[in-house]
Amino acid sequence: MPHDHPDHFHHHGISSSGHPYRADNDEPLTYWQRMEIAVRELLIEGGHVTAAEVAQQINTMDSRSPANGAVVVARAWADPEFRARLLQDASAASREMGFDIGPLKLIAVENTAKVHNVIVCTLCSCYPRNLLGLPPDWYKSREYRSRTVSEPRAVLREFGVELPDSVTVRVHDSTADMRYIVLPLRPNGTEGMSQTALAELVTRDSMIGTGLVQAP
Amino acid sequence: MAERVRVKFMMPPGHIRTPAFLRGKVGEIERELGQFSNPEQLAYGLAADQRPLYRVRFTMQEIWGDAAECPTDTLDAEIFGHWLEKV
Known part of the structure:
Protein backbone atom coordinates (compact mmCIF):
# COMPACT_ATOMS: atom_id res chain seq x y z
CA MET A 1 0.00 0.00 0.00
CA SER A 63 -13.28 28.22 -21.17
CA ARG A 64 -11.57 30.36 -23.81
CA SER A 65 -8.93 28.51 -25.74
CA PRO A 66 -6.89 28.73 -28.94
CA ALA A 67 -9.63 26.64 -30.57
CA ASN A 68 -11.64 29.88 -30.84
CA GLY A 69 -8.91 31.65 -32.79
CA ALA A 70 -8.36 28.54 -34.91
CA VAL A 71 -11.96 28.65 -36.15
CA VAL A 72 -11.52 32.28 -37.17
CA VAL A 73 -8.28 31.48 -39.02
CA ALA A 74 -9.80 28.50 -40.83
CA ARG A 75 -12.71 30.60 -42.03
CA ALA A 76 -10.35 33.33 -43.24
CA TRP A 77 -8.46 30.71 -45.27
CA ALA A 78 -11.63 29.31 -46.80
CA ASP A 79 -13.63 32.50 -47.29
CA PRO A 80 -11.81 35.40 -49.03
CA GLU A 81 -14.52 37.92 -48.18
CA PHE A 82 -14.33 37.03 -44.49
CA ARG A 83 -10.52 37.26 -44.70
CA ALA A 84 -10.84 40.81 -46.05
CA ARG A 85 -13.23 41.73 -43.23
CA LEU A 86 -10.90 40.17 -40.64
CA LEU A 87 -7.93 42.19 -41.88
CA GLN A 88 -10.07 45.32 -42.01
CA ASP A 89 -11.56 44.96 -38.51
CA ALA A 90 -10.72 41.81 -36.58
CA SER A 91 -12.99 42.78 -33.65
CA ALA A 92 -16.06 42.97 -35.88
CA ALA A 93 -15.13 39.80 -37.79
CA SER A 94 -14.71 37.87 -34.52
CA ARG A 95 -18.04 39.11 -33.20
CA GLU A 96 -19.63 38.10 -36.49
CA MET A 97 -18.52 34.54 -35.66
CA GLY A 98 -20.13 34.76 -32.23
CA PHE A 99 -17.03 35.34 -30.10
CA ASP A 100 -17.40 37.79 -27.25
CA ILE A 101 -14.23 39.77 -27.61
CA GLY A 102 -15.27 42.55 -25.26
CA PRO A 103 -14.37 46.19 -25.80
CA LEU A 104 -10.79 45.51 -26.87
CA LYS A 105 -9.67 46.30 -30.38
CA LEU A 106 -8.25 43.35 -32.26
CA ILE A 107 -5.93 43.63 -35.25
CA ALA A 108 -5.20 40.62 -37.46
CA VAL A 109 -1.81 40.62 -39.18
CA GLU A 110 -1.37 38.35 -42.15
CA ASN A 111 1.63 36.15 -42.88
CA THR A 112 2.57 35.90 -46.54
CA ALA A 113 5.41 34.37 -48.53
CA LYS A 114 7.30 37.64 -47.91
CA VAL A 115 6.24 38.64 -44.36
CA HIS A 116 6.20 36.80 -41.04
CA ASN A 117 4.49 38.45 -38.07
CA VAL A 118 5.13 37.78 -34.39
CA ILE A 119 3.40 39.25 -31.35
CA VAL A 120 4.85 40.36 -28.04
CA CYS A 121 4.01 42.70 -25.20
CA THR A 122 7.26 44.20 -23.93
CA LEU A 123 5.59 46.23 -21.17
CA CYS A 124 3.46 43.51 -19.57
CA SER A 125 1.50 40.55 -20.95
CA CYS A 126 -1.18 41.93 -23.33
CA TYR A 127 -2.58 38.98 -25.27
CA PRO A 128 -5.75 38.32 -27.32
CA ARG A 129 -7.31 36.37 -24.43
CA ASN A 130 -10.82 36.52 -25.78
CA LEU A 131 -9.78 34.54 -28.84
CA LEU A 132 -6.82 32.50 -27.56
CA GLY A 133 -7.50 32.05 -23.83
CA LEU A 134 -4.83 32.66 -21.21
CA PRO A 135 -1.29 33.27 -22.48
CA PRO A 136 1.40 30.62 -22.05
CA ASP A 137 3.84 31.35 -19.21
CA TRP A 138 6.74 31.95 -21.62
CA TYR A 139 4.80 34.77 -23.29
CA LYS A 140 4.96 36.69 -20.00
CA SER A 141 8.64 35.92 -19.33
CA ARG A 142 11.21 38.70 -19.37
CA GLU A 143 13.28 36.66 -21.81
CA TYR A 144 10.55 36.38 -24.47
CA ARG A 145 9.47 40.00 -23.99
CA SER A 146 12.97 41.43 -24.37
CA ARG A 147 14.51 39.09 -26.93
CA THR A 148 11.55 39.08 -29.34
CA VAL A 149 12.15 42.76 -30.09
CA SER A 150 15.96 42.59 -30.18
CA GLU A 151 16.57 39.22 -31.87
CA PRO A 152 13.25 37.88 -33.17
CA ARG A 153 14.85 35.47 -35.65
CA ALA A 154 16.90 33.81 -32.91
CA VAL A 155 13.77 33.48 -30.76
CA LEU A 156 11.79 32.03 -33.67
CA ARG A 157 14.59 29.54 -34.39
CA GLU A 158 14.28 28.27 -30.81
CA PHE A 159 10.59 27.68 -31.52
CA GLY A 160 11.60 25.71 -34.61
CA VAL A 161 10.73 28.46 -37.10
CA GLU A 162 13.60 29.05 -39.49
CA LEU A 163 12.92 31.94 -41.88
CA PRO A 164 14.91 32.70 -45.03
CA ASP A 165 16.43 36.18 -45.49
CA SER A 166 13.84 36.85 -48.19
CA VAL A 167 11.12 36.97 -45.51
CA THR A 168 10.71 40.20 -43.52
CA VAL A 169 9.99 39.72 -39.83
CA ARG A 170 7.46 42.16 -38.43
CA VAL A 171 7.31 42.28 -34.64
CA HIS A 172 4.14 43.74 -33.12
CA ASP A 173 4.53 45.17 -29.63
CA SER A 174 1.10 45.46 -27.93
CA THR A 175 1.99 48.63 -26.06
CA ALA A 176 -1.46 50.19 -25.59
CA ASP A 177 -5.07 49.42 -26.50
CA MET A 178 -4.75 46.98 -29.43
CA ARG A 179 -4.48 43.22 -29.29
CA TYR A 180 -3.05 41.17 -32.15
CA ILE A 181 -3.60 37.82 -33.75
CA VAL A 182 -1.49 36.40 -36.56
CA LEU A 183 -3.30 35.00 -39.57
CA PRO A 184 -0.82 32.23 -40.39
CA LEU A 185 0.01 30.97 -43.88
CA ARG A 186 -2.25 28.20 -45.05
CA PRO A 187 -0.04 25.18 -45.70
CA ASN A 188 0.18 23.62 -49.13
CA GLY A 189 -1.68 20.36 -49.54
CA THR A 190 -4.75 21.50 -47.63
CA GLU A 191 -6.85 22.40 -50.67
CA GLY A 192 -10.36 21.03 -50.38
CA MET A 193 -10.19 20.49 -46.62
CA SER A 194 -13.25 21.54 -44.63
CA GLN A 195 -13.07 24.53 -42.29
CA THR A 196 -13.46 22.14 -39.36
CA ALA A 197 -10.49 20.07 -40.51
CA LEU A 198 -8.44 23.20 -41.23
CA ALA A 199 -9.14 24.60 -37.76
CA GLU A 200 -7.65 21.46 -36.21
CA LEU A 201 -4.32 22.27 -37.89
CA VAL A 202 -4.10 25.78 -36.43
CA THR A 203 -1.96 25.92 -33.29
CA ARG A 204 -1.82 28.55 -30.57
CA ASP A 205 1.80 29.36 -31.44
CA SER A 206 0.94 29.90 -35.10
CA MET A 207 -1.49 32.65 -34.04
CA ILE A 208 1.19 34.28 -31.83
CA GLY A 209 3.68 33.96 -34.69
CA THR A 210 6.07 31.61 -32.91
CA GLY A 211 4.90 28.67 -34.99
CA LEU A 212 3.92 27.73 -38.53
CA VAL A 213 0.88 25.67 -39.46
CA GLN A 214 1.91 22.29 -40.80
CA ALA A 215 0.02 20.26 -43.38
CA PRO A 216 -1.45 17.05 -41.93
CA MET B 1 4.59 58.57 -48.50
CA ALA B 2 3.95 57.65 -44.89
CA GLU B 3 4.34 60.32 -42.25
CA ARG B 4 7.64 60.17 -40.39
CA VAL B 5 7.64 60.79 -36.66
CA ARG B 6 10.10 60.73 -33.79
CA VAL B 7 9.21 59.36 -30.36
CA LYS B 8 9.97 62.13 -27.89
CA PHE B 9 12.98 61.45 -25.72
CA MET B 10 11.40 61.99 -22.33
CA MET B 11 11.82 59.92 -19.18
CA PRO B 12 8.93 61.07 -16.96
CA PRO B 13 7.98 58.98 -13.92
CA GLY B 14 4.70 57.12 -13.68
CA HIS B 15 2.67 54.66 -15.74
CA ILE B 16 3.95 55.17 -19.30
CA ARG B 17 2.94 52.98 -22.24
CA THR B 18 5.78 54.18 -24.48
CA PRO B 19 8.60 51.60 -24.31
CA ALA B 20 11.92 53.15 -23.29
CA PHE B 21 13.77 51.37 -26.11
CA LEU B 22 11.76 53.38 -28.67
CA ARG B 23 12.31 56.84 -27.18
CA GLY B 24 14.15 59.12 -29.57
CA LYS B 25 13.62 56.69 -32.49
CA VAL B 26 12.15 57.66 -35.87
CA GLY B 27 9.44 55.62 -37.54
CA GLU B 28 6.52 55.87 -39.94
CA ILE B 29 2.85 56.02 -39.04
CA GLU B 30 1.46 52.62 -40.08
CA ARG B 31 -2.14 53.55 -39.26
CA GLU B 32 -4.20 55.85 -37.09
CA LEU B 33 -6.16 54.00 -34.42
CA GLY B 34 -8.51 56.71 -33.15
CA GLN B 35 -8.92 58.32 -29.74
CA PHE B 36 -8.17 56.44 -26.53
CA SER B 37 -8.07 57.35 -22.86
CA ASN B 38 -4.63 58.55 -21.79
CA PRO B 39 -3.20 55.69 -19.70
CA GLU B 40 -0.91 58.10 -17.85
CA GLN B 41 -4.03 59.51 -16.14
CA LEU B 42 -6.19 56.39 -16.24
CA ALA B 43 -3.63 54.42 -14.21
CA TYR B 44 -4.13 56.77 -11.24
CA GLY B 45 -7.93 56.86 -11.34
CA LEU B 46 -7.93 60.38 -12.78
CA ALA B 47 -10.37 61.65 -15.39
CA ALA B 48 -8.51 60.66 -18.56
CA ASP B 49 -8.19 62.83 -21.66
CA GLN B 50 -8.90 61.27 -25.03
CA ARG B 51 -5.66 61.16 -27.03
CA PRO B 52 -4.95 59.99 -30.58
CA LEU B 53 -3.17 56.65 -30.78
CA TYR B 54 -0.99 55.56 -33.72
CA ARG B 55 0.73 52.42 -34.85
CA VAL B 56 4.29 53.43 -35.66
CA ARG B 57 6.61 51.17 -37.66
CA PHE B 58 10.34 51.25 -36.94
CA THR B 59 13.12 49.40 -38.70
CA MET B 60 15.39 47.24 -36.56
CA GLN B 61 18.26 49.30 -38.01
CA GLU B 62 16.71 52.44 -36.47
CA ILE B 63 16.16 50.79 -33.08
CA TRP B 64 19.35 48.79 -32.65
CA GLY B 65 21.80 50.35 -35.14
CA ASP B 66 24.70 48.10 -36.07
CA ALA B 67 23.59 45.58 -33.45
CA ALA B 68 20.38 44.84 -35.39
CA GLU B 69 19.89 41.14 -36.06
CA CYS B 70 18.37 41.91 -39.49
CA PRO B 71 18.28 45.68 -40.23
CA THR B 72 15.25 45.57 -42.54
CA ASP B 73 12.98 43.67 -40.13
CA THR B 74 10.48 45.93 -38.45
CA LEU B 75 8.78 46.57 -35.14
CA ASP B 76 5.31 48.13 -34.86
CA ALA B 77 4.19 49.71 -31.60
CA GLU B 78 1.22 51.78 -30.47
CA ILE B 79 2.32 55.26 -29.45
CA PHE B 80 0.11 58.08 -28.20
CA GLY B 81 0.16 61.34 -30.17
CA HIS B 82 1.56 63.39 -27.31
CA TRP B 83 4.70 61.24 -27.46
CA LEU B 84 5.31 61.92 -31.17
CA GLU B 85 6.85 64.83 -33.04
CA LYS B 86 6.97 65.29 -36.81
CA VAL B 87 10.36 64.77 -38.43
Missing part, protein backbone atom coordinates in the same frame (compact mmCIF):
# COMPACT_ATOMS: atom_id res chain seq x y z
CA PRO A 2 1.43 3.39 -0.96
CA HIS A 3 0.55 4.94 2.39
CA ASP A 4 2.72 2.47 4.20
CA HIS A 5 5.74 3.89 2.43
CA PRO A 6 8.20 5.16 5.04
CA ASP A 7 8.68 8.39 3.05
CA HIS A 8 5.04 9.29 3.47
CA PHE A 9 5.63 11.89 6.15
CA HIS A 10 8.56 13.51 4.36
CA HIS A 11 7.42 13.78 0.75
CA HIS A 12 10.98 13.88 -0.50
CA GLY A 13 12.37 12.10 -3.49
CA ILE A 14 10.31 10.28 -6.05
CA SER A 15 6.71 9.21 -5.57
CA SER A 16 5.55 5.67 -6.25
CA SER A 17 4.24 6.92 -9.60
CA GLY A 18 7.75 7.98 -10.58
CA HIS A 19 7.37 11.75 -10.24
CA PRO A 20 9.10 14.03 -7.75
CA TYR A 21 6.91 15.21 -4.90
CA ARG A 22 5.73 18.75 -5.34
CA ALA A 23 6.03 21.07 -2.36
CA ASP A 24 2.72 22.03 -0.73
CA ASN A 25 1.84 25.66 -1.35
CA ASP A 26 1.31 26.49 2.29
CA GLU A 27 3.64 29.47 2.44
CA PRO A 28 2.03 32.77 3.57
CA LEU A 29 -0.06 34.76 1.10
CA THR A 30 1.69 37.59 -0.70
CA TYR A 31 0.60 41.19 -0.28
CA TRP A 32 -1.33 41.17 -3.56
CA GLN A 33 -2.99 37.83 -2.86
CA ARG A 34 -4.30 39.27 0.41
CA MET A 35 -5.36 42.45 -1.41
CA GLU A 36 -7.31 40.43 -3.99
CA ILE A 37 -9.12 38.47 -1.28
CA ALA A 38 -9.90 41.65 0.68
CA VAL A 39 -11.28 43.51 -2.34
CA ARG A 40 -13.31 40.50 -3.47
CA GLU A 41 -14.82 40.00 -0.01
CA LEU A 42 -15.70 43.71 0.26
CA LEU A 43 -17.36 43.65 -3.16
CA ILE A 44 -19.40 40.61 -2.16
CA GLU A 45 -20.31 42.01 1.29
CA GLY A 46 -21.33 45.30 -0.29
CA GLY A 47 -23.64 43.52 -2.70
CA HIS A 48 -21.75 44.64 -5.85
CA VAL A 49 -21.12 41.09 -7.04
CA THR A 50 -21.93 37.64 -5.80
CA ALA A 51 -19.48 34.81 -5.21
CA ALA A 52 -21.31 32.90 -7.94
CA GLU A 53 -20.69 35.71 -10.43
CA VAL A 54 -16.98 35.73 -9.61
CA ALA A 55 -16.83 31.96 -10.12
CA GLN A 56 -18.79 32.29 -13.37
CA GLN A 57 -16.33 34.87 -14.69
CA ILE A 58 -13.39 32.60 -13.85
CA ASN A 59 -15.16 29.77 -15.68
CA THR A 60 -15.67 32.03 -18.70
CA MET A 61 -11.98 32.96 -18.74
CA ASP A 62 -10.92 29.34 -18.40
Whole structure:
Protein backbone atom coordinates (compact mmCIF):
# COMPACT_ATOMS: atom_id res chain seq x y z
CA MET A 1 0.00 0.00 0.00
CA PRO A 2 1.43 3.39 -0.96
CA HIS A 3 0.55 4.94 2.39
CA ASP A 4 2.72 2.47 4.20
CA HIS A 5 5.74 3.89 2.43
CA PRO A 6 8.20 5.16 5.04
CA ASP A 7 8.68 8.39 3.05
CA HIS A 8 5.04 9.29 3.47
CA PHE A 9 5.63 11.89 6.15
CA HIS A 10 8.56 13.51 4.36
CA HIS A 11 7.42 13.78 0.75
CA HIS A 12 10.98 13.88 -0.50
CA GLY A 13 12.37 12.10 -3.49
CA ILE A 14 10.31 10.28 -6.05
CA SER A 15 6.71 9.21 -5.57
CA SER A 16 5.55 5.67 -6.25
CA SER A 17 4.24 6.92 -9.60
CA GLY A 18 7.75 7.98 -10.58
CA HIS A 19 7.37 11.75 -10.24
CA PRO A 20 9.10 14.03 -7.75
CA TYR A 21 6.91 15.21 -4.90
CA ARG A 22 5.73 18.75 -5.34
CA ALA A 23 6.03 21.07 -2.36
CA ASP A 24 2.72 22.03 -0.73
CA ASN A 25 1.84 25.66 -1.35
CA ASP A 26 1.31 26.49 2.29
CA GLU A 27 3.64 29.47 2.44
CA PRO A 28 2.03 32.77 3.57
CA LEU A 29 -0.06 34.76 1.10
CA THR A 30 1.69 37.59 -0.70
CA TYR A 31 0.60 41.19 -0.28
CA TRP A 32 -1.33 41.17 -3.56
CA GLN A 33 -2.99 37.83 -2.86
CA ARG A 34 -4.30 39.27 0.41
CA MET A 35 -5.36 42.45 -1.41
CA GLU A 36 -7.31 40.43 -3.99
CA ILE A 37 -9.12 38.47 -1.28
CA ALA A 38 -9.90 41.65 0.68
CA VAL A 39 -11.28 43.51 -2.34
CA ARG A 40 -13.31 40.50 -3.47
CA GLU A 41 -14.82 40.00 -0.01
CA LEU A 42 -15.70 43.71 0.26
CA LEU A 43 -17.36 43.65 -3.16
CA ILE A 44 -19.40 40.61 -2.16
CA GLU A 45 -20.31 42.01 1.29
CA GLY A 46 -21.33 45.30 -0.29
CA GLY A 47 -23.64 43.52 -2.70
CA HIS A 48 -21.75 44.64 -5.85
CA VAL A 49 -21.12 41.09 -7.04
CA THR A 50 -21.93 37.64 -5.80
CA ALA A 51 -19.48 34.81 -5.21
CA ALA A 52 -21.31 32.90 -7.94
CA GLU A 53 -20.69 35.71 -10.43
CA VAL A 54 -16.98 35.73 -9.61
CA ALA A 55 -16.83 31.96 -10.12
CA GLN A 56 -18.79 32.29 -13.37
CA GLN A 57 -16.33 34.87 -14.69
CA ILE A 58 -13.39 32.60 -13.85
CA ASN A 59 -15.16 29.77 -15.68
CA THR A 60 -15.67 32.03 -18.70
CA MET A 61 -11.98 32.96 -18.74
CA ASP A 62 -10.92 29.34 -18.40
CA SER A 63 -13.28 28.22 -21.17
CA ARG A 64 -11.57 30.36 -23.81
CA SER A 65 -8.93 28.51 -25.74
CA PRO A 66 -6.89 28.73 -28.94
CA ALA A 67 -9.63 26.64 -30.57
CA ASN A 68 -11.64 29.88 -30.84
CA GLY A 69 -8.91 31.65 -32.79
CA ALA A 70 -8.36 28.54 -34.91
CA VAL A 71 -11.96 28.65 -36.15
CA VAL A 72 -11.52 32.28 -37.17
CA VAL A 73 -8.28 31.48 -39.02
CA ALA A 74 -9.80 28.50 -40.83
CA ARG A 75 -12.71 30.60 -42.03
CA ALA A 76 -10.35 33.33 -43.24
CA TRP A 77 -8.46 30.71 -45.27
CA ALA A 78 -11.63 29.31 -46.80
CA ASP A 79 -13.63 32.50 -47.29
CA PRO A 80 -11.81 35.40 -49.03
CA GLU A 81 -14.52 37.92 -48.18
CA PHE A 82 -14.33 37.03 -44.49
CA ARG A 83 -10.52 37.26 -44.70
CA ALA A 84 -10.84 40.81 -46.05
CA ARG A 85 -13.23 41.73 -43.23
CA LEU A 86 -10.90 40.17 -40.64
CA LEU A 87 -7.93 42.19 -41.88
CA GLN A 88 -10.07 45.32 -42.01
CA ASP A 89 -11.56 44.96 -38.51
CA ALA A 90 -10.72 41.81 -36.58
CA SER A 91 -12.99 42.78 -33.65
CA ALA A 92 -16.06 42.97 -35.88
CA ALA A 93 -15.13 39.80 -37.79
CA SER A 94 -14.71 37.87 -34.52
CA ARG A 95 -18.04 39.11 -33.20
CA GLU A 96 -19.63 38.10 -36.49
CA MET A 97 -18.52 34.54 -35.66
CA GLY A 98 -20.13 34.76 -32.23
CA PHE A 99 -17.03 35.34 -30.10
CA ASP A 100 -17.40 37.79 -27.25
CA ILE A 101 -14.23 39.77 -27.61
CA GLY A 102 -15.27 42.55 -25.26
CA PRO A 103 -14.37 46.19 -25.80
CA LEU A 104 -10.79 45.51 -26.87
CA LYS A 105 -9.67 46.30 -30.38
CA LEU A 106 -8.25 43.35 -32.26
CA ILE A 107 -5.93 43.63 -35.25
CA ALA A 108 -5.20 40.62 -37.46
CA VAL A 109 -1.81 40.62 -39.18
CA GLU A 110 -1.37 38.35 -42.15
CA ASN A 111 1.63 36.15 -42.88
CA THR A 112 2.57 35.90 -46.54
CA ALA A 113 5.41 34.37 -48.53
CA LYS A 114 7.30 37.64 -47.91
CA VAL A 115 6.24 38.64 -44.36
CA HIS A 116 6.20 36.80 -41.04
CA ASN A 117 4.49 38.45 -38.07
CA VAL A 118 5.13 37.78 -34.39
CA ILE A 119 3.40 39.25 -31.35
CA VAL A 120 4.85 40.36 -28.04
CA CYS A 121 4.01 42.70 -25.20
CA THR A 122 7.26 44.20 -23.93
CA LEU A 123 5.59 46.23 -21.17
CA CYS A 124 3.46 43.51 -19.57
CA SER A 125 1.50 40.55 -20.95
CA CYS A 126 -1.18 41.93 -23.33
CA TYR A 127 -2.58 38.98 -25.27
CA PRO A 128 -5.75 38.32 -27.32
CA ARG A 129 -7.31 36.37 -24.43
CA ASN A 130 -10.82 36.52 -25.78
CA LEU A 131 -9.78 34.54 -28.84
CA LEU A 132 -6.82 32.50 -27.56
CA GLY A 133 -7.50 32.05 -23.83
CA LEU A 134 -4.83 32.66 -21.21
CA PRO A 135 -1.29 33.27 -22.48
CA PRO A 136 1.40 30.62 -22.05
CA ASP A 137 3.84 31.35 -19.21
CA TRP A 138 6.74 31.95 -21.62
CA TYR A 139 4.80 34.77 -23.29
CA LYS A 140 4.96 36.69 -20.00
CA SER A 141 8.64 35.92 -19.33
CA ARG A 142 11.21 38.70 -19.37
CA GLU A 143 13.28 36.66 -21.81
CA TYR A 144 10.55 36.38 -24.47
CA ARG A 145 9.47 40.00 -23.99
CA SER A 146 12.97 41.43 -24.37
CA ARG A 147 14.51 39.09 -26.93
CA THR A 148 11.55 39.08 -29.34
CA VAL A 149 12.15 42.76 -30.09
CA SER A 150 15.96 42.59 -30.18
CA GLU A 151 16.57 39.22 -31.87
CA PRO A 152 13.25 37.88 -33.17
CA ARG A 153 14.85 35.47 -35.65
CA ALA A 154 16.90 33.81 -32.91
CA VAL A 155 13.77 33.48 -30.76
CA LEU A 156 11.79 32.03 -33.67
CA ARG A 157 14.59 29.54 -34.39
CA GLU A 158 14.28 28.27 -30.81
CA PHE A 159 10.59 27.68 -31.52
CA GLY A 160 11.60 25.71 -34.61
CA VAL A 161 10.73 28.46 -37.10
CA GLU A 162 13.60 29.05 -39.49
CA LEU A 163 12.92 31.94 -41.88
CA PRO A 164 14.91 32.70 -45.03
CA ASP A 165 16.43 36.18 -45.49
CA SER A 166 13.84 36.85 -48.19
CA VAL A 167 11.12 36.97 -45.51
CA THR A 168 10.71 40.20 -43.52
CA VAL A 169 9.99 39.72 -39.83
CA ARG A 170 7.46 42.16 -38.43
CA VAL A 171 7.31 42.28 -34.64
CA HIS A 172 4.14 43.74 -33.12
CA ASP A 173 4.53 45.17 -29.63
CA SER A 174 1.10 45.46 -27.93
CA THR A 175 1.99 48.63 -26.06
CA ALA A 176 -1.46 50.19 -25.59
CA ASP A 177 -5.07 49.42 -26.50
CA MET A 178 -4.75 46.98 -29.43
CA ARG A 179 -4.48 43.22 -29.29
CA TYR A 180 -3.05 41.17 -32.15
CA ILE A 181 -3.60 37.82 -33.75
CA VAL A 182 -1.49 36.40 -36.56
CA LEU A 183 -3.30 35.00 -39.57
CA PRO A 184 -0.82 32.23 -40.39
CA LEU A 185 0.01 30.97 -43.88
CA ARG A 186 -2.25 28.20 -45.05
CA PRO A 187 -0.04 25.18 -45.70
CA ASN A 188 0.18 23.62 -49.13
CA GLY A 189 -1.68 20.36 -49.54
CA THR A 190 -4.75 21.50 -47.63
CA GLU A 191 -6.85 22.40 -50.67
CA GLY A 192 -10.36 21.03 -50.38
CA MET A 193 -10.19 20.49 -46.62
CA SER A 194 -13.25 21.54 -44.63
CA GLN A 195 -13.07 24.53 -42.29
CA THR A 196 -13.46 22.14 -39.36
CA ALA A 197 -10.49 20.07 -40.51
CA LEU A 198 -8.44 23.20 -41.23
CA ALA A 199 -9.14 24.60 -37.76
CA GLU A 200 -7.65 21.46 -36.21
CA LEU A 201 -4.32 22.27 -37.89
CA VAL A 202 -4.10 25.78 -36.43
CA THR A 203 -1.96 25.92 -33.29
CA ARG A 204 -1.82 28.55 -30.57
CA ASP A 205 1.80 29.36 -31.44
CA SER A 206 0.94 29.90 -35.10
CA MET A 207 -1.49 32.65 -34.04
CA ILE A 208 1.19 34.28 -31.83
CA GLY A 209 3.68 33.96 -34.69
CA THR A 210 6.07 31.61 -32.91
CA GLY A 211 4.90 28.67 -34.99
CA LEU A 212 3.92 27.73 -38.53
CA VAL A 213 0.88 25.67 -39.46
CA GLN A 214 1.91 22.29 -40.80
CA ALA A 215 0.02 20.26 -43.38
CA PRO A 216 -1.45 17.05 -41.93
CA MET B 1 4.59 58.57 -48.50
CA ALA B 2 3.95 57.65 -44.89
CA GLU B 3 4.34 60.32 -42.25
CA ARG B 4 7.64 60.17 -40.39
CA VAL B 5 7.64 60.79 -36.66
CA ARG B 6 10.10 60.73 -33.79
CA VAL B 7 9.21 59.36 -30.36
CA LYS B 8 9.97 62.13 -27.89
CA PHE B 9 12.98 61.45 -25.72
CA MET B 10 11.40 61.99 -22.33
CA MET B 11 11.82 59.92 -19.18
CA PRO B 12 8.93 61.07 -16.96
CA PRO B 13 7.98 58.98 -13.92
CA GLY B 14 4.70 57.12 -13.68
CA HIS B 15 2.67 54.66 -15.74
CA ILE B 16 3.95 55.17 -19.30
CA ARG B 17 2.94 52.98 -22.24
CA THR B 18 5.78 54.18 -24.48
CA PRO B 19 8.60 51.60 -24.31
CA ALA B 20 11.92 53.15 -23.29
CA PHE B 21 13.77 51.37 -26.11
CA LEU B 22 11.76 53.38 -28.67
CA ARG B 23 12.31 56.84 -27.18
CA GLY B 24 14.15 59.12 -29.57
CA LYS B 25 13.62 56.69 -32.49
CA VAL B 26 12.15 57.66 -35.87
CA GLY B 27 9.44 55.62 -37.54
CA GLU B 28 6.52 55.87 -39.94
CA ILE B 29 2.85 56.02 -39.04
CA GLU B 30 1.46 52.62 -40.08
CA ARG B 31 -2.14 53.55 -39.26
CA GLU B 32 -4.20 55.85 -37.09
CA LEU B 33 -6.16 54.00 -34.42
CA GLY B 34 -8.51 56.71 -33.15
CA GLN B 35 -8.92 58.32 -29.74
CA PHE B 36 -8.17 56.44 -26.53
CA SER B 37 -8.07 57.35 -22.86
CA ASN B 38 -4.63 58.55 -21.79
CA PRO B 39 -3.20 55.69 -19.70
CA GLU B 40 -0.91 58.10 -17.85
CA GLN B 41 -4.03 59.51 -16.14
CA LEU B 42 -6.19 56.39 -16.24
CA ALA B 43 -3.63 54.42 -14.21
CA TYR B 44 -4.13 56.77 -11.24
CA GLY B 45 -7.93 56.86 -11.34
CA LEU B 46 -7.93 60.38 -12.78
CA ALA B 47 -10.37 61.65 -15.39
CA ALA B 48 -8.51 60.66 -18.56
CA ASP B 49 -8.19 62.83 -21.66
CA GLN B 50 -8.90 61.27 -25.03
CA ARG B 51 -5.66 61.16 -27.03
CA PRO B 52 -4.95 59.99 -30.58
CA LEU B 53 -3.17 56.65 -30.78
CA TYR B 54 -0.99 55.56 -33.72
CA ARG B 55 0.73 52.42 -34.85
CA VAL B 56 4.29 53.43 -35.66
CA ARG B 57 6.61 51.17 -37.66
CA PHE B 58 10.34 51.25 -36.94
CA THR B 59 13.12 49.40 -38.70
CA MET B 60 15.39 47.24 -36.56
CA GLN B 61 18.26 49.30 -38.01
CA GLU B 62 16.71 52.44 -36.47
CA ILE B 63 16.16 50.79 -33.08
CA TRP B 64 19.35 48.79 -32.65
CA GLY B 65 21.80 50.35 -35.14
CA ASP B 66 24.70 48.10 -36.07
CA ALA B 67 23.59 45.58 -33.45
CA ALA B 68 20.38 44.84 -35.39
CA GLU B 69 19.89 41.14 -36.06
CA CYS B 70 18.37 41.91 -39.49
CA PRO B 71 18.28 45.68 -40.23
CA THR B 72 15.25 45.57 -42.54
CA ASP B 73 12.98 43.67 -40.13
CA THR B 74 10.48 45.93 -38.45
CA LEU B 75 8.78 46.57 -35.14
CA ASP B 76 5.31 48.13 -34.86
CA ALA B 77 4.19 49.71 -31.60
CA GLU B 78 1.22 51.78 -30.47
CA ILE B 79 2.32 55.26 -29.45
CA PHE B 80 0.11 58.08 -28.20
CA GLY B 81 0.16 61.34 -30.17
CA HIS B 82 1.56 63.39 -27.31
CA TRP B 83 4.70 61.24 -27.46
CA LEU B 84 5.31 61.92 -31.17
CA GLU B 85 6.85 64.83 -33.04
CA LYS B 86 6.97 65.29 -36.81
CA VAL B 87 10.36 64.77 -38.43
